[in-house]
Amino acid sequence: MENISDATKQFIDLRRHMWMAGIEVDLRRLIWQIAVTGKYISSKIQESNRKLAGFENIYGEEQLALDRSSDEIIKQQLAFSGFVRQYASEEQDSIIQVGKGGEKYIVTADPLDGSSLVDTNLAIGTIIGIHRESILTGGDKSLVAAMYVTYGPLITMIYSAGNGSHEFVLNREGEYVLSEENITLGERGNIYSIGGLRKDWSQEHLNYIRRLEKEGYKLRYSGGFVPDINQILIKRGGVFTYPALKGTPNGKLRLIFELQPMAFLMEQAGGMATDGRQSILSIKPETLDQRCPIYIGSKYEVETAKLFLEGNTTTI
Ligand code: AFP
Numbered sequence: 001m002e003n004i005s006d007a008t009k010q011f012i013d014l015r016r017h018m019w020m021a022g023i024e025v026d027l028r029r030l031i032w033q034i035a036v037t038g039k040y041i042s043s044k045i046q047e048s049n050r051k052l053a054g055f056e057n058i059y060g061e062e063q064l065a066l067d068r069s070s071d072e073i074i075k076q077q078l079a080f081s082g083f084v085r086q087y088a089s090e091e092q093d094s095i096i097q098v099g100k101g102g103e104k105y106i107v108t109a110d111p112l113d114g115s116s117l118v119d120t121n122l123a124i125g126t127i128i129g130i131h132r133e134s135i136l137t138g139g140d141k142s143l144v145a146a147m148y149v150t151y152g153p154l155i156t157m158i159y160s161a162g163n164g165s166h167e168f169v170l171n172r173e174g175e176y177v178l179s180e181e182n183i184t185l186g187e188r189g190n191i192y193s194i195g196g197l198r199k200d201w202s203q204e205h206l207n208y209i210r211r212l213e214k215e216g217y218k219l220r221y222s223g224g225f226v227p228d229i230n231q232i233l234i235k236r237g238g239v240f241t242y243p244a245l246k247g248t249p250n251g252k253l254r255l256i257f258e259l260q261p262m263a264f265l266m267e268q269a270g271g272m273a274t275d276g277r278q279s280i281l282s283i284k285p286e287t288l289d290q291r292c293p294i295y296i297g298s299k300y301e302v303e304t305a306k307l308f309l310e311g312n313t314t315t316i
Contacts, residue, residue: 009181011177012178013176014031014157014159014175017181023161027130030083031130033078033081034128034130035176038157041112041126044069048118067112070126074128078098084099084104084105086106087109088135089111090110090254104132105130105144106130106133108260109129112125113127113258114224114225117222117223123227124150124151124226124227125148125149125150125227126148126226127146135256135288136285146264147261148226148261148262149226158183160268163268164268165182165183180234183233183269184270185269185271185298187298187299190217190238191231191239192219192220192238193219193238194209196243196251202309204308204309205308205309207308207316208241208308209241211315232271233266233271236298237301238298239301240296241296243276243293249293263280270298271297272298273294273296275293276306277309280294
């Protein structure tokens with residue numbers, strides 16, 4: 001689609017944008033229905049209001065309740081959508097049937113990623129993957145769309161159905177209106193997010209981070225995967241890493257629920273996502289809760305990580 005002028009963007013809502021992009025009707029409807037759940041989940045976060053109710057007594061229950069209620073909101077929305085046969089989420093122990101069986105899509109969710117930050121009022125988010133085939137055996141063509149909602153000062157949503165990555169802002173009327181179209185990363189950025197404890201990093205990863213620091217990269221790490229990734233997309237460059245650690249060689253983040261959707265969106269924006277060596281989207285998940293090291297962002301930073309991790313350079 002030709003670039004839409006800023007003045008016109010406010011009149012392009014999510015449904016119109018997907019129609020203009022020629023996305024098939026059932027997928028358009030499904031993406032829109034999932035985006036709507038972002039409004040319900042945001043209300044749940046507002047209602048939690050645990051600040052007034054003290055920290056010890058309910059914080060844990062409220063955080064756990066928020067995780068569960070966010071999961072339930074998405075599950076119920078999908079169950080009546082008519083387009084989804086199975087649902088898998090970080091809050092469920094297994095893949096669950098939500099349709100009659102013949103529906104086109106399977107949806108994965110991290111319903112409320114970063115929920116441990118709810119008490120700090122930092123931004124958190126919902127991460128969604130939409131698959132045509134089985135999420136465990138469908139291969140790297142299984143994922144056909146991805147999206148995330150960021151609950152921050154604004155509620156924003158970034159989606160892609162293979163038509164580039166685009167940002168929408170929830171306006172006062174409760175509509176998602178276009179704000180950034182065809183987000184395209186530069187060759188490199190100047191921010192980096194580094195997960196895990198430095199004492200647990202490999203020497204190769206430590207050397208890589210030292211290279212970035214020597215080149216003047218600025219640390220941006222909130223503890224929330226969604227806002228940290230969102231910052232890289234909106235600032236058009238940079239890198240997020242959560243590496244293999246001594247003791248946890250697969251790192252922390254989950255391949256299906258967190259990394260695949262973000263890798264899809266980042267690649268659609270001209271970025272890259274690897275486990276340090278191979279593309280995240282080429283990795284065939286073996287279990288639902290499979291974790292994976294992650295290097296995701298603009299090409300220069302992800303390719304440089306590969307050089308260090310494969311021992312092809314130690315030049316800091
Ligand atoms: P929670 O959902 O338990 O808050 O974890 C958030 C997260 O999975 C991801 O959003 C962050 O990038 C990462 O964990 C932060 O991990 P550390 O707390 O180890 O830095």
